[in-house]
């Protein structure tokens with residue numbers, strides 16, 4: 420992770436550059452994010468990707484079990500790093516945030532029955548086994564899907580397309 424220059428205050432869109440001077444590497448992406456959060460003074464369990472990783476038992480979330488080699492976290496911590504205000508996000512009800520995320524921002528694969536030849540390339544390439552191809556249809560388990568779009572790229576027949584939520588459509592127009 421390149422942490423040489425970070426954005427603070429109103430990052431990532433309107434933030435100000437702040438020199439941190441950190442380069443981080445780990446075979447465990449969760450431990451890496453956990454450490455980066457602590458460097459800039461964010462509670463790791465408030466990072467939306469780290470808490471769910473703990474629930475799913477992915478990666479290391481225990482600060483005591485993460486070995487930091489090289490500079491200490493305290494030595495890397497930038498002075499006067501102002502965190503982005505996400506106060507609005509914290510007071511919004513989770514169902515509302517889920518609605519925004521799942522309906523408006525989401526980018527997902529969508530079965531295109533007109534192009535699909537049931538060849539099965541999507542089922543084979545899906546890294547989380549979220550696709551089941553049958554003679555009648557292609558079923559995608561969106562509870563398991565990680566939106567990697569490998570299935571869309573693997574299909575030689577236009578059998579899967581990218582479906583975008585409203586905001587994602589506007590942003591990519």
Ligand code: SF4
Nearest residue numbers: 545564565567568570
């Ligand atoms: S987007 Fe990725 S995870 Fe989701 S069904 Fe396609 S290959 Fe599987």
